[in-house]
Amino acid sequence: MQICETNNTNKHQLHVEFPSGEMSVRQALGQLMSVLTPYDLSEDDLGSVEIVLGEVLNNVVEHAYAESDDGMVLMSCTPGAHVLRFCVEDEGVALPHAELPKGTLPCMDGPLETLPEGGFGWYLVQNLALDLHYRRIGRRNVLAFSIPFEGNG
Amino acid sequence: MEFSCKETSDVLFVKVEAERIDAAAAISFKENMRDITGKCGASHVVLDLSEVAFIDSSGLGAIVSVMKLMGTTTRLDLAGMTPTVDKVFRLTRMDSIFTIYEHPEDVEKIYKAG
Numbered sequence A: 001m002q003i004c005e006t007n008n009t010n011k012h013q014l015h016v017e018f019p020s021g022e023m024s025v026r027q028a029l030g031q032l033m034s035v036l037t038p039y040d041l042s043e044d045d046l047g048s049v050e051i052v053l054g055e056v057l058n059n060v061v062e063h064a065y066a067e068s069d070d071g072m073v074l075m076s077c078t079p080g081a082h083v084l085r086f087c088v089e090d091e092g093v094a095l096p097h098a099e100l101p102k103g104t105l106p107c108m109d110g111p112l113e114t115l116p117e118g119g120f121g122w123y124l125v126q127n128l129a130l131d132l133h134y135r136r137i138g139r140r141n142v143l144a145f146s147i148p149f150e151g152n153g
Numbered sequence B: 001m002e003f004s005c006k007e008t009s010d011v012l013f014v015k016v017e018a019e020r021i022d023a024a025a026a027i028s029f030k031e032n033m034r035d036i037t038g039k040c041g042a043s044h045v046v047l048d049l050s051e052v053a054f055i056d057s058s059g060l061g062a063i064v065s066v067m068k069l070m071g072t073t074t075r076l077d078l079a080g081m082t083p084t085v086d087k088v089f090r091l092t093r094m095d096s097i098f099t100i101y102e103h104p105e106d107v108e109k110i111y112k113a114g
Helices: A022-035 A041-066 A121-129 B026-040 B057-070 B081-091 B105-113
Strands: A001-008 A011-019 A072-080 A083-090 A130-137 A140-150 B003-008 B014-017 B043-046 B075-079
Touching: A011 A022, A011 B043, A022 A072, A041 A083, A041 A140, A041 B081, A121 B081, B003 B026, B003 B105, B014 B026, B026 B057, B057 B075, B057 B081, B057 B105, B075 B105
Parallel strands: B014 B043, B043 B075
Antiparallel strands: A001 A011, A011 A072, A072 A083, A083 A140, A130 A140, B003 B014
């Protein structure tokens, strides 16, 4: 796992690069949360960041790389005023139809045995992130989004 | 994944002794819970999440799956939600599917009150 911080054109940027895998996602999230410590994010803001990035990164591992552990995932974060801008890239398979899933909440009205056990991930992402853009560029998936934060003030 | 259990005459309290129920832990969580709830005869199980700081959609799915496995004869309630776990349950409206207690002890008070 590599983590670096760059400071170009007055914009601070954080990069984390890590191999595909559920434990690697856990470590990468831990790294991200620790490098965000100097920024003025509230506990609730940090929760939103961890929820969204957890879903996005695990989606790459489970679907783009189909659980194989030889892919690389690149995550970058550019903190701005009350917003964090993220970009996540991988070289796995494209999203179905090369577009973002709708992210609607699955139906929960039926009896116990019909309750959904999945389908919440993209809903959480769409609910907490803004300006979500997905592009397939050559063999790469590029997902960009923002997460607003209120801070402690 | 570690668990600690406490059984009273009415309820089996299962405390998750882990910080995360995420994609890396979801299968282990499901298998352990199936074993724990399968072995006991309690008709009311309370899952204590007070040590769990983070859950993702895989973990959420695992909890729903455990509830479905227990069927309609055994009740599964939740207790001790930390802020981020609570947020995931609220956003996905799963808080409307489960009965959620602020503290596990609140469940015992209800039985004592009759």
